[in-house]
Amino acid sequence: MLSIIGISQAVFSLINSSQFKEFYLQINIQKAEIMTAMLKEDIDYLLGKGVKIHKLVKMENMLKEVIDVSPELKDISIYDSRNDILHLANKEDAIDFVRSQQNEIKIDQAHSEMDPDFQLKKKLIKTVEDQDAEQSIVEGSIITNISKTVLFDKIFEIRIDSATVLIISFLFMVELLIMIFRIIQSSARTDQSTSKIEFADIRPVTFIFFFSFDLCISFLPLYMEQLYVPMFGLSKDLVLSLPISGEMLFAGITTIIAGWLLDRINWHLPFIYGLVICSIGSFYSWLSPDAYHLLFSRCLTGIGYGLSFMAAQGFVISYTDNKTKTQGLTQLFAGLMAGSICGGAAGAMIADRIGYAPIFFISGILIVVTILYTLYFMRAGFKKKVVQKKTGEESVEKDNKGLKLIFKFIFNRNILSLLILGILPTAFSIVGFINFFYPVYLNRLGETQSNIGRIYMIYGLCLIYIAPLLSKFVDRSDNKKLFIVLTGLIGGIAFTSFYFAAGIWATMITVLLLGISSSFDASRTYALNLKITKTLGEGVAMGIFNLAEKIGQVIGPLIFGLFFITTSVNNTMAAFGVIYIIITILFLLTAQSDKKIKKQNR
Structure with a gap:
């Protein structure tokens, strides 16, 4: 089936190019x-x-x-x-x-x-x-x-668009096949108990959701520029970053609430409520008359995003054990990134033809489709799964889950190092660069919206095809800390590429290396192995990790916005890469090794 799609797309591309050349010459001769x-x-x-x-x-x-x-x-x-x-x-x-x-x-x-x-x-x-x-x-x-030259450039653009559509078609077909297999398995079950639910069942849901949610990912700052009005006395570059920062801020706040809820109720309620809020926010973005309304609509969308994303992780935690957690999270993020790639690239190409605003309407409609899919095909997982805990890991008293235990958790040496020197800078750099900096940077260099969307695909393809392979090594390895260090080092090297190159090539190299670095990430697996994490509760712990991540995602676009007003954007990016590497080395020196953690857990 995939071969048929590939051959059909290649033939269509050749026919399309030939017809375009004929009509182009005819029109331009006239x-x-x-x-x-x-x-x-x-x-x-x-x-x-x-x-x-x-x-x-x-x-x-x-x-x-x-x-x-x-x-x-x-x-x-x-x-x-x-x-x-x-x-x-x-x-x-x-x-x-x-x-x-x-x-x-x-x-x-x-x-x-x-x-x-x-x-x-x-x-x-x-x-x-x-x-x-x-x-x-x-x-x-x-x-x-x-x-x-102009004719051949346009033909080249058509062929690149065709190649993009081919990649999207492959990804979409793979995810569709996974979805069909899951539906068939679900229909074949005679016992609809939650014991038949598997962690991989979340992948099709996250694919549909993030396809819908990320339709606007490559042009949100550019749409903000269209609706721009002076806001809060901030520079224009900072104002352009506000929708992303606002979205991530409210998503971060919501993840704490969602984490607390997941230790008390099942995953599906916050997930569905989050989807409903996301859909409302997307329709509001479509109707936004100015920058203030767009900012508010994205904050509303962020609330829904935080609930749904945290609930999806809660589903994985409920249906995995220590040996399969990384694989479960990788399945989730593979569906997430496949949807994000397809949505981001499709949204960019459609926006080139119909404008930015209608994309938000399409996004809202597709999120409604996600709700319907969840209600029908995931209903077997709506009953709370009973997790069998090992001796000595019984539930602690509710009093211990108060603020005192949370502060003890946060200020644990390993957790604090992970939050400040691991999760925070990674989230800061990835969202600041990929979601905000490079779309604005390339737009000002005259690149088309389609090309901006295509570059985003590089990052997602790494997480879809490289990350699942590496996750098996991460799960088998007794040294999770090593992979966190690799994430930071490769990420820092990515930004130093701006010292040696500029423009679209430096951007592509940076996005590629950030994709590879994210494929090594083992921060959550490292933290979930800590005794204090199990004492606090995995739901609350995941909420804190996500909050730290969202704080980085909030600050990232704001700081990267300041890079535009520096004397040399390229040198500033390279300097940031060096700082990122130094932060990673500090994590290496402060966080304990996995062997010491195992000894303390005994």
Whole structure:
């Protein structure tokens, strides 16, 4: 099936490119004919008044004006009756060959680069009245060449779009097959007890949800720029980061509440309530008339996101053990990133054609579909699963789950190091760069929205295909700390790439390395193995980890927004990479090794 999709997409791409070339030439030849006819009419008029074709002064400037407003034209030139070039205008120059004696090379280039298929030629005619008749004398010609470069660039864009659609099709088909298999398994169960529910059942749900939620991920700051009004006395770059920061802030606050709820109620209630709030927030974003309303709508969406995302992690924790936790979380994040990739790329390409606002409406509708899927296909997991705990891990008194125990948990040496030197900087850098910095950065460099969305796919593909492979090594390894250190080191190196390169290439390298670094992340597995985590309760602990992550995600866009007002964005990014590496080394020195943690847990 996947082969059929690939072959069909490749054939469609070739047919589409061929048809586009045919229609492009047809349309632009018609446009060139109109412009050339207008120029010919003016020149014929001057010739008819007795002006010699060699005496047409500043004619190259008139040709240049036409070229400047016609990106699909390569050049326009005027020749005399002996086929000697007199005037030429292209994207770079406007040349008068009659009065300049140093352009022999350019004359040769003008002749050698002509292609009859991309050329339009009209004769310049001098009309002379001879007694009772008019005599037409050919004085020269005007030649217009259509740009091959522009045509081939557009064909290349079509093929890149086709390749993007092919990748999305593969991802979508894989997730669809997983979803179908899960539905078949669910239908085949005679006993609908929760014991038949598996941690992998959450993957299709997260795919649909994040496909819907991340349709706007590649252009949210750019849409904020469209609706921009001065806010709170902040600079424009900081204002553009507010929707993402507000979304993450309220998501972080909500994760604490969701974590507390997950230790008391089942996962599905906060998950469904979160989806409902997300849907309302997306519809509100669609209707937002200005930046204030957009900011408020994204804060509302963040509340729903925090509830649903935390509840999904709660589902995985409920249906995994110490040997399968990383695999369970990897399944969740694989579905998440597949949905995010498909949604982000699809949203970017659609936004290129219909604008930003309608994407939020589509997002809201698809989130409603996620709710319906959850209610129908995940209902077997709505009953609370009873987790069998080991001897010595019995539930502690409710009093111990108060503020005192939470503070003890947070200020534990390993937890504090993990929060401040591990989770926080990772979240800070990934969301600040991927969700805010690089879309604005590339947009200001003139990159299309489709290309911005495609680069985001690099990060997601790493988490889909590299992370699941690495998660098996993380689960088997007795040194989880090593993988956290690798995450930080590779992430820091990613940002230093801006010292050696710039623009789209530096961005692609950074996104790729951030994707690889995120594939090594073992922070939650490391923390869940701690005795104090089990004492506090995994739900509350996960809520605290997510809160730290959201705090980083809130601060990230704000700080990365300040990078735009520095004297050198590239040097600032490289310096940030060095700081990130130093922070990782501090974590290596302060956090305890897994062996010491195991000894303390005994």
